[in-house]
Amino acid sequence: MSISIDQSICIGCGKCHDVCPGTLIKINEQRKAFIKYPKDCWGCTSCIKECPVHAIRFFLGEDIGGKGSKVHTEKVNGLVRWIFELSDGSIKTIDIDPKESNKY
Amino acid sequence: MKIERIKTDLLIIGGGTAGCYAAIIAAGIQNNPQVAAGTKILIVEKANIKRSGCLAAGVNALNAYITEGRTPKDYVEYAKKDADGIVREDLLYTISEKFNEVTAHLEKLGLVILKDKDGKYIARGNRNIKINGENIKPLLAAAVAKAPGVQVLNHVNITDFSVHDNKIDGAFGFGIENDTFYAIEAKVVIVATGGAAGLYRPNNPGFSRHKMWYPPFNTGAGYAMGIRHGAEMTTFEMRFIALRCKDTIAPTGTLAQGVGAKQVNALGEVYETKYGLSTSERVYGTVVENLEGRGPCYLKTEGISAEQEESLLKAYLNMAPSQTIRWIENGTPSKANVEIEGTEPYIVGGHTASGYWVDTKRATTIKGLYAAGDVAGGCPQKYVTGALAEGEIAAKSAVEYIRTARDCFVANAPRNDDKIDYRRHISEKEIENHVTEIEKFLGNKKGAQTAENLEEAMQLAMDAYAGGIKTGYRYSENQLNRAKKEIEIIEALTDNLSAADLQEVMYIYELKERLTVCKSVIAHLAARHETRWHSFAENLDYPEKDNIHFRKYVNSRLENGEIKIILRELTAEGQKNYEHQH
Structure with missing residues (x-):
């Protein structure tokens, strides 16, 4: 499991680099973010929550049951929307109200 | 390499849950006009305190809380039973008495906690309350930013303590990205670096090798620095092995306690009652069922309602998003039971009891060094609120230590305060030795x-x-x-x-x-x-x-390069205070 960064969208703000708990994301000379150590990702998704232009996607490796879906979050009307781009091209979303507690 | 000397009063190594809270509390004390103001506090963190440590992805319950009708003593008894007696009751009491107070503080900082219509927290089981803890680290980091006198050095990795005559006076480290070596002098130090993951081969050693329960970035730095400087350590043999959802290594408590899912083997038999319900017995039962051919083992979630399923998908997104993705890609929990497995062993003082041998004030056996959170031993089942409570206890003890040390110093050798504050402890030679070692690896x-x-x-x-x-x-x-x-x-x-x-x-x-x-x-x-x-x-x-020979703490200390084992008698039942014997 790891992340991928779409450099055509990245604006080089460096927020993902700053927040990664493993300092695994670096900024290249063209001011584009890239993950230098993809196998060292813990899967916390902090970078995805920080990215202001939604350039980062989270995915599961095949070794833990990954089937090619890509996931990111966006803030929509005060809700956190998790967007799952499934490998068959379909999209599923789950909205979470940050002001609401988990039920479990 | 640039060399920077920094002087501070209270140095906190590690800006996770315990470290951040220690800084917030210490800053609060110095704000109190009764107490000497102007204490400088420095957090040094190898990543960034906004998302570093165990709670980077979030947490979806506070698992250590004194619910209505229960007492701190009940919690102590629970933790003691789970560890079959090998705990320090004084440490457990002092955190249990603070669980609810630190929870109220967290809520004030912005944490969302589930309440009933009368505004009371809703319990999950006997000791737990439900929260939306996705943003718990950003909340703590924001409080640190507002705390007076607190500075944060992010992306600086501390590799060694500065200890002279068994008294700590600072630490050494380097900026991971700014080519700078730091020699930090401090009057008192709190170590809050967490436990150790990555000692054993992980569940998924390939591409997803870091998909582990405990943060792979917690390398046991605080343990190692203390061990090398001769600190006494305790209970490293009580390893923690988590029972987790297979592949994603996501927590199982939410399934067990949230929807009441039982542990079943491949034959559909509930096996958890056969082996006992302590944390280690739940893992052991799963291992034995597999070894004897009745695996794989599962948490029985088949048949849960659509509403329950939706809540589960959301709950996991708030703490372990991999599991929700896995469900969406491979079949959701109402349709298929969730396979479980034991993780590789971790060394962690927050779930089991491995770490520094501390007194009730969280002083280690190195003078001036205090420990809080997973790095501190003797006190299992801390969870989030216990880490906060220990951060608070260590912070108060550290501030008190500075005051007492200053009084002693003034009494013995009166001189101007500046000189007391800014005596130089770390020599140029010591800095040079550390820099040389770093440059050797680069060369x-x-x-x-x-x-x-x-x-x-x-x-x-x-x-x-x-x-x-x-x-x-x-x-x-x-x-x-x-x-x-x-x-x-x-x-x-x-x-x-x-x-x-x-x-x-x-x-x-x-x-x-x-x-x-x-x-x-x-x-x-x-x-x-x-x-x-x-x-x-x-x-x-x-x-x-x-029980005759080993109702004891197994402690150790490095002496002349060899690990010396010290078997210590258990503290007395109900003992609320423990002091180091010098």
């Missing part, structure tokens, strides 16, 4: 070995010979002897490693930290001649519990 020619390969070799040795997943967590003395030899061989190879930049230098230091911790784990496992906790410490030479 070494690239050889056959890499830190990554040696880390893997270490994990394989621990897996095979020190009770990893491979042996169903079991080990014998002969195997442990072999593990010790293998670790020593690997350790000797680390000095020749080369690094292209300071991040790679950090990886070398992290490997060395893990190897130091491995040696202590092996020594402790070999010293406890009994099996008190199945799986956590499953000694094939001594498969039974031995």
